[in-house]
Amino acid sequence: MNFELKDKQKLVRSSVRKFSEEVLAPVAPIIDRDAEFSWDTAKELSKINAWGIQLPEKYGGADLDSISYSITIEEISRICASTGLTVTVHNSVGAYPIYKWGSEEQKEKFLPDLASGNKITGFTWTEPNAGSDASGIECLAVEDGDDFVLNGSKIFVTNGAIASVLVVGTRFKKENGEEGMTALLVEKDMEGYEIGTKEDKLGMRGNPTTSLYFNNVRVPKENVLGKISDGFKIAMQTLDVGRIGIAAQALGIAQAAYEHAVEYSKGRIQFRKPISNFQGVSFKLAEMATNIDAARLLVYRAAYLKDNRERFTKESAMCKYYASKIARKATQEALQVHGGYGYMKDLPVERYYRDVKVTEIYEGTSEIMKLIIAQQILRGNI
Numbered sequence: 001m002n003f004e005l006k007d008k009q010k011l012v013r014s015s016v017r018k019f020s021e022e023v024l025a026p027v028a029p030i031i032d033r034d035a036e037f038s039w040d041t042a043k044e045l046s047k048i049n050a051w052g053i054q055l056p057e058k059y060g061g062a063d064l065d066s067i068s069y070s071i072t073i074e075e076i077s078r079i080c081a082s083t084g085l086t087v088t089v090h091n092s093v094g095a096y097p098i099y100k101w102g103s104e105e106q107k108e109k110f111l112p113d114l115a116s117g118n119k120i121t122g123f124t125w126t127e128p129n130a131g132s133d134a135s136g137i138e139c140l141a142v143e144d145g146d147d148f149v150l151n152g153s154k155i156f157v158t159n160g161a162i163a164s165v166l167v168v169g170t171r172f173k174k175e176n177g178e179e180g181m182t183a184l185l186v187e188k189d190m191e192g193y194e195i196g197t198k199e200d201k202l203g204m205r206g207n208p209t210t211s212l213y214f215n216n217v218r219v220p221k222e223n224v225l226g227k228i229s230d231g232f233k234i235a236m237q238t239l240d241v242g243r244i245g246i247a248a249q250a251l252g253i254a255q256a257a258y259e260h261a262v263e264y265s266k267g268r269i270q271f272r273k274p275i276s277n278f279q280g281v282s283f284k285l286a287e288m289a290t291n292i293d294a295a296r297l298l299v300y301r302a303a304y305l306k307d308n309r310e311r312f313t314k315e316s317a318m319c320k321y322y323a324s325k326i327a328r329k330a331t332q333e334a335l336q337v338h339g340g341y342g343y344m345k346d347l348p349v350e351r352y353y354r355d356v357k358v359t360e361i362y363e364g365t366s367e368i369m370k371l372i373i374a375q376q377i378l379r380g381n382i
């Protein structure tokens with residue numbers, strides 16, 4: 001077993017870190033305050049190929065492995081979690097399924113624009129009556145000649161306000177009576193596609209979350225992703241991949257909180273000593289450091305298994321469950337180490353505290369992660 005990153009992975013870490021500290025750091029508090037996505041930042045991200053991290057060069061991507069992908073998301077999220085969210089959803093649950101299940105025509109049509117960042121994508125499955133129970137979706141696409149006519153609504157769509165094309169989970173009904181669940185590539189400029197108002201959120205405020213409404217949207221059959229009845233399988237396998245990105249995002253936030261706590265505790269004097277001299281404070285730092293290391297290893301293991309084409313459903317659920325849990329704890333403890341100053345918006349720690357919570361919710365809640373892990377174990381994947 002080799003714990004050393006490869007040279008290329010180290011280079012990814014140093015270059016994304018430099019980019020994030022120079023380009024994202026000034027923007028992060030502003031997009032959080034204004035709850036505004038920054039298209040200027042999106043253009044800057046194109047320069048480091050952040051929109052096509054794992055897509056082949058043929059489509060304009062950087063063709064990196066999954067550990068490099070995790071490092072990229074961690075480093076971006078360490079500075080700006082909202083941007084980390086936009087990027088990870090675009091790459092892992094938007095572009096990835098198009099690359100994995102798309103026809104060559106679909107890949108050629110969509111992937112170059114997605115890899116360059118000219119167009120943003122995402123994945124929408126959740127509906128008002130279908131959250132954790134992904135099988136409960138009600139959106140319906142009815143076959144009509146060369147199209148499917150799509151009706152229904154989606155909620156909590158990450159990148160919803162900025163995406164040009166989305167992977168949309170829906171029920172389908174064919175003229176021959178066949179029914180099931182499918183994944184459609186639905187484009188923003190299709191008639192009847194309506195974007196709802198932006199959600200006002202606790203955290204991740206620089207990423208626009210919206211509802212979507214489909215009113216008789218005619219989606220051509222060539223926009224069906226994979227086999228018509230493979231929708232649920234595509235969704236589940238896509239989320240296995242997506243969760244590695246969410247875990248990496250949580251890791252980046254935890255790392256940022258931890259670094260701030262270490263620095264602050266060395267400089268803050270109380271009782272004539274730096275507060276880091278008090279065991280009550282330094283033990284918090286020790287716990288953060290250990291948890292972050294353990295989470296990072298879980299993330300890398302899931303990424304490694306994916307790249308080696310081994311099963312990773314359990315491992316990706318484990319890394320998301322664990323990284324999001326320890327990250328929430330790390331931000332809470334980092335804020336505590338900062339005392340009252342940590343509660344103020346002058347310092348970024350309160351933003352980490354707000355941003356991190358949703359990593360325990362989206363792409364499957366922590367309870368659902370435990371359900372998946374337990375199912376895998378009980379099926380013999382011990």
Ligand SMILES: Cc1cc2nc3c(=O)[nH]c(=O)nc-3n(C[C@H](O)[C@H](O)[C@H](O)COP(=O)(O)OP(=O)(O)OC[C@H]3O[C@@H](n4cnc5c(N)ncnc54)[C@H](O)[C@@H]3O)c2cc1C
Pocket residue numbers: 089122123124125126130131132133155156157158159201204209358361362363364365366367368371
């Ligand atoms: C900011 C944000 C962005 C999002 N982005 C997207 C997106 O881009 N695309 C998308 O499709 N979805 C997205 N989501 C939706 C997200 O994936 C769901 O919110 C999540 O899966 C939970 O569904 P729910 O909110 O309906 O909660 P519910 O499913 O109603 O769950 C409520 C509570 O019950 C628990 N629970 C439910 N079932 C069980 C069970 N069987 N056992 C134990 N506990 C259970 C849950 O863990 C949770 O604590 C986003 C959500 C947020 C908040």
